[in-house]
Amino acid sequence: MELLPFASFLNPDKRLFWVYMLSSLFIAGVYLLLYKKEARLNLSKKLWLHKSAQLDYLYFFVNYSLKVAIVLPVLFGAKEVALLTNRALFSFFDYNLITGVNYQLIVLLYTLTLFVVSDFTRYWLHRFLHTVPLLWEFHKVHHSAKVLNPLTFYRVHPVENLLFGLRYSVSIGVVTGVFIYFFGGAISVVEILGASAFVFIFSLFGSNLRHSHIKLVYPKQLEKFFISPRQHQIHHSRSHYNKNYGGYLAIWDSLFGSLCFSKDVGKIHFGLGEEEKRFSSVYQLLITPFINLSRRFV
Amino acid sequence: MRVVLVVVFMVQIAFSAEYLVSISKNILIKNARDASVKSEKLVEALSKKDLKASRERFKESIVAWKKVQATYVAGDFDEMMIDIPRLFDIYHHGNEDIHAQLSRIFASDEALEFALFKNSHKSINALEFTLFAKETLTQREFQAAKIMAEAINTYISEIYEFYKANHQTFVGNEPKANSAILNALIDSSYKLKEWRVGDGGGFSKKYRKDADDSRNEYYLSKLSKEAVEAIITAHGQLMFDKEYQNFSTMVIQAGAEQELEIIREALRRSLMLLDLDSESFASNRALYESLERVHYGYYLSLITALQITSKIVDADGD
Numbered sequence: 001m002e003l004l005p006f007a008s009f010l011n012p013d014k015r016l017f018w019v020y021m022l023s024s025l026f027i028a029g030v031y032l033l034l035y036k037k038e039a040r041l042n043l044s045k046k047l048w049l050h051k052s053a054q055l056d057y058l059y060f061f062v063n064y065s066l067k068v069a070i071v072l073p074v075l076f077g078a079k080e081v082a083l084l085t086n087r088a089l090f091s092f093f094d095y096n097l098i099t100g101v102n103y104q105l106i107v108l109l110y111t112l113t114l115f116v117v118s119d120f121t122r123y124w125l126h127r128f129l130h131t132v133p134l135l136w137e138f139h140k141v142h143h144s145a146k147v148l149n150p151l152t153f154y155r156v157h158p159v160e161n162l163l164f165g166l167r168y169s170v171s172i173g174v175v176t177g178v179f180i181y182f183f184g185g186a187i188s189v190v191e192i193l194g195a196s197a198f199v200f201i202f203s204l205f206g207s208n209l210r211h212s213h214i215k216l217v218y219p220k221q222l223e224k225f226f227i228s229p230r231q232h233q234i235h236h237s238r239s240h241y242n243k244n245y246g247g248y249l250a251i252w253d254s255l256f257g258s259l260c261f262s263k264d265v266g267k268i269h270f271g272l273g274e275e276e277k278r279f280s281s282v283y284q285l286l287i288t289p290f291i292n293l294s295r296r297f298v
Numbered sequence: 299m300r301v302v303l304v305v306v307f308m309v310q311i312a313f314s315a316e317y318l319v320s321i322s323k324n325i326l327i328k329n330a331r332d333a334s335v336k337s338e339k340l341v342e343a344l345s346k347k348d349l350k351a352s353r354e355r356f357k358e359s360i361v362a363w364k365k366v367q368a369t370y371v372a373g374d375f376d377e378m379m380i381d382i383p384r385l386f387d388i389y390h391h392g393n394e395d396i397h398a399q400l401s402r403i404f405a406s407d408e409a410l411e412f413a414l415f416k417n418s419h420k421s422i423n424a425l426e427f428t429l430f431a432k433e434t435l436t437q438r439e440f441q442a443a444k445i446m447a448e449a450i451n452t453y454i455s456e457i458y459e460f461y462k463a464n465h466q467t468f469v470g471n472e473p474k475a476n477s478a479i480l481n482a483l484i485d486s487s488y489k490l491k492e493w494r495v496g497d498g499g500g501f502s503k504k505y506r507k508d509a510d511d512s513r514n515e516y517y518l519s520k521l522s523k524e525a526v527e528a529i530i531t532a533h534g535q536l537m538f539d540k541e542y543q544n545f546s547t548m549v550i551q552a553g554a555e556q557e558l559e560i561i562r563e564a565l566r567r568s569l570m571l572l573d574l575d576s577e578s579f580a581s582n583r584a585l586y587e588s589l590e591r592v593h594y595g596y597y598l599s600l601i602t603a604l605q606i607t608s609k610i611v612d613a614d615g616d
Contacts, residue, residue, distance in 0.1 A: 082601045092550055094503060095488050099481055100380050103474045176604065185480025185600055188473050 008064075012195035015153055015207055019193065024150070024208035031214050042213050051280065052146035059217020060151045062282050063158070071161045083182065089181040098182050106183050111190040113175050115198040118250070121171040123252035126164060126245040133296070135163075137289040144279035146271040147210075148236060150213040157289055202226075202248045211236075217262040225250055230262040234253070238267030310325070317547035318469040321479070322461065325369060326532050327466070330458035332388055333362035337451040343596055344444040349435055353519070356429055363387070363422065363454065364528035368486040369536060372460050374478035376490050379460055384419045386453045389515050390493050394418060397427050403442070404428075410442050418586045420449035430518040483533060484596045490529050491589035494522070499579030503587040509580035520577045533592065536560055541580050552603035561595035564588050 008014040032039045041047060111121070128140035141157040156164075179187045192200040209216050209229035211230075218228035227246040235244040243260035246253045253259035272279070278288045340355040367387065373380035384391055397419050403413040414420055425446040428439055433444070461468075468475050493515070496502030500509030514522035536545040537558065549558045569587040579585065 016495040079601050082604075083598065086597055086601075095492070097481065097485055097487065097488070100377065103374070103477060107473075176601065179598060180600060183481075184484045188477070200599070 006159075012193045012200065015203065016150065017195075017203070018209065020208055022149070023204045024206050024212075026217065027206045027209060028212070028214045031128060031216055035215075038213075038215065039068050047147055047213060048149065050147045052144075052276075053149050053151075055280065055282070055285070056145065056149060056151040056155050059282055059285055060154045063154055063156065063161070066158045066286075067161050071158050071165060078169045078173040078176065081169050082176040085174050085177025086181050089178065096182060097184050099184075101183065101186070103186055106179075106186045107188045107190055110183075110187045111176075111196060111198065112177050113170060114189065115177070117171050117175050117197060118168070119247045119249045120252060121167050122164075122247040123245050123249075123256075125167045125222075126247070127256075127258070129160065129163075130241055130245070134293065135160075135297070137292045138298045140272060140275070140292075141285050141289065143236060143241065144272050144276050144285070145236070146214060146276060148211040148233065148270060150208040150211055153208075153284070157285065158263040159289070198248075207248075220261055222265060223250060223261050224254055224259070227253075228262060234260055234262065234268060235263070238271065238273055240265065240268070303601045308368040315469065315472045315475075315548070317543040317545070318472060318475050319465075320328060321475075321536065321545060322465050322468050322546075324540075325532075325544065326371070327458070327461045327465070329362070329365045329369065329532065329535075330454065330461050333359065333366045334429060334455045336362040336453065337447065337454050341444060341447045341451055344440060344447050347435075347437075347440045349429070353429055356425065356519065357521055357524065358557040359450070360422070360519075361524055361528040362376075363450075364456060364525045365535070366454070367491075367527040368532035369479070369482050370457075371462075371468070371475070371478035371482050372457055373476065374465055374481070376460070379457070381455055381569040382457060386421045386450050388418050388423050390489070392418065396421070396424050397431070400427055404436070409440070410445055414442060414445055417449075420446045421449055425450065426519050428518075436474055460561040473503040476545075476548060479536065480596065480600055482537065483545075484593065484600075486529060487533065487589065487596060490526065491586055491593055494526055494529070495586050495589060496580045498522070499582060499586060501579075501583055504513055509578075511578045511580070514577070514579065517577075520578060520598070522579075523572055527569065527572055530565055530572070534565055534569075537565060549599055549603065551582065552599075554599040557595060557599035557602050561592055561599065564591035564595055 008016040009018050011017055012019070014078060016136060016231070032042060047053065129135045138157040138159045141153050142152070142160070145152045145155055175188070190197040195203070206216060206229055210227075210232035212229065215233065215235075216229040217223075218226060218231075222228070223231060227248060227250045231244045231246075231250070234240045240260060243258050244250070244253055245258055250259055278292075279285055299347040303475070336355065340352065340359045343351040343355040367383055370383055372382065378411075379487070399416075400419065403410070403419070406413060416422075418424060425443055428435070428443045428446065432439075493500045497505050498509065498511050498517075499512040500507050505513065512516060515525050516522045538544075539546065539562075546558055546562075568585060570589040571582060571588055573582065576582075
């Protein structure tokens, strides 16, 4: 992994990859041409230099360093999970390598399965971060943003980073272990510019606008399947924390009763209200969850 | 249009992975040619009705064929080639008792061209029974053995011709070629430890603590150890440090050097543990365990080479 956060702009696996940023800028530009009234807010200093935004910019660097120094070393990797899964399948079902299956088909199936399983586990972890009181204290860091910008994505407490890292290891590791058990070396990922094809496509179509004030809405039929930037913005609204937990796919929200369409919601307010004040510095972003927990549980 | 195709073809050659070109020439084609030549010599020896020479040529053919079988990837590039090995090598395939069937055929006076109508009747396993079940052979048995050897030679030559004709297809699709090689090694290493050593030695899941040498692949000809050695040697052709580039080149490039060393060490140890003086595996559990490490090592290197952990940092939040 890159040791410098700037490298994120050159890495297609990162949300901030320059191609995704450029495509988001393009989509935002078209949107603002169509909805000129929105331009004033979206291009205003007030938004981009808001205290909350400034904190996002600073925290991006701090959080990156913390991830490298503290979170990564304690994470067990997807590799170990894949090996364990593979060994477990061997113990229970012995050897079952399937050969002679179309190589391209397996590669496509593996890429799709990785994407769907990863999105599914992401949905549930995100939901637990809201519904389990202990986890919510850490997730408040992300929701304490009063205004949204692409770097708000990285306004996450290291404990949450750790949980998402473990989720990644387990979901990717299990899928890989199962595929290797059945198909051996025939697995590979369909990639575009070095990123998983599905992640690339979704990132290209405005993932960075999820944390922005560009109210990009999909047609209702499409919002049943894919989370639009506006649907995620609705999730950041104080009165809709319990809606639209989905990452790329909306089907999980639809299946588990947490889907909310863009057209059903009017004006929204981001942040935590009164509690925001306790998340107004880097130090507070890191410490407040622990203080809150000690008050709640001790 | 022709110019464009020629340019595309030239570019494809220029960018073909060097190690794949080397694997194709130095291992796949070379081993198949060797097996084809050896099986041809076997046919010649049988034509002369020289049992001693035929048995010697049979041994050479077996050793050469096992190397081809261990690295068989033709089926991944043409589905018509998937079943070729099973057509003339039926070890662990099907439940028919070919020994009884062949004994009946040899005792009858039906024309051999018709009597040996099944593929299994013309397999390596049928030929082994014919050449090694008795001390001497009748004229009819020699005639039958020659028919079998000719059939085997035809199949092996078909594999050799396929590798030659499809060299460019193989080297031109690196991910698919890598996948085919790795799966051949995984499959071969499993069958080596579980079937060829474990079943007879009483270590496999199916026959745990129930050793029986007659389950060994070449029990009658007492060539089981030679066959195992040939298979390990074929794995070594792909994985050891050789004068030519091989699969280890790719494994190192993919960052799985440590895992490669585990495989190499296990292969070296397996060769060392292979006691060629004894035909039984029953007292050689260490060999079974060493081969298990080879099999496990392939998965280990595969998972490492996939580099699935590298993307962990940006797997976070929303």
